Amino acid sequence: MPTPDRGPDRRTLIADTAIDLVAAGGLRALTHRAVDAAAGLPAGSTSYYFRTRTALIAACYQRLAELDLADLDADGPPLPPPPLPPPDRAAAAAALAGLLYRWLTAGRARQLARFELSLEAARNPELEPDFHRAGQGARTRAAGILAALGADRPEEAADLLVAWADGLLYDRLAGASARSRPAPDLSELTSVTRRMIDAALA
Known part of the structure; x- marks a missing residue:
């Protein structure tokens, strides 16, 4: 399970990565797993900070x-x-x-x-x-x-x-x-x- 020690920095990294994924592949490219992979984060990191897709889009x-x-x-x-x-x-x-x-x-x-x-x-x-x-x-x-x-x-x-x-x-x-x-x-x-x-x- 990801730890929250770098929460604000990770939230920004996740949002920036999500925006890049949408720019390149549209909304169909935006998944929690795809953000983890593109950001180089441990599996489950994006869902730790943004539990739902709606929350992830709101962060964007x-x-x-x-x-x-x-x-x-x-x-x-x-x-x-x-x-x-x-x-x-x-x-x-x-x-x-x-x-x-x-x-x-x-x-x-x-x-x-x-x-x-x-x-x-x-x-x-x-x-x-x-x-x-x-x-x-x-x-x-x-x-x-x-x-x-x-x-x-x-x-x-x-x-x-x-x-x-x-x-x-x-x-x-x-x-x-x-x-x-x-x-x-x-x-x-x-x-x-x-x-x-x-x-x-x-």
């Missing part, structure tokens, strides 16, 4: 949210504290484009896993609260940025902006023409994100 939602927010902190639109001036639209668009570029290139597998795992929440009512909670961080961050840019109703504007960003990612990663599209281009993405921000603020 939490980990995906952590990683996406870390990317937002590194690359996302700035939200400076007073008394510094708020970001302008051009700077916010450039930062959002850089974030989307990261997720279309180096972060491609993780975003594919996120889309795959999101469908499970639509089918399993037990997962819906975990999925909703995981998605709130990005919306809260977007609302703060849009408020700094002058949005009258920043929460509504954030819902639109996040939906458009998700739609763009899905279209370019898994849409009907994803395989035939040109490689991601930062300048083109910057033009698109500027239009998205202008529309969200309109």
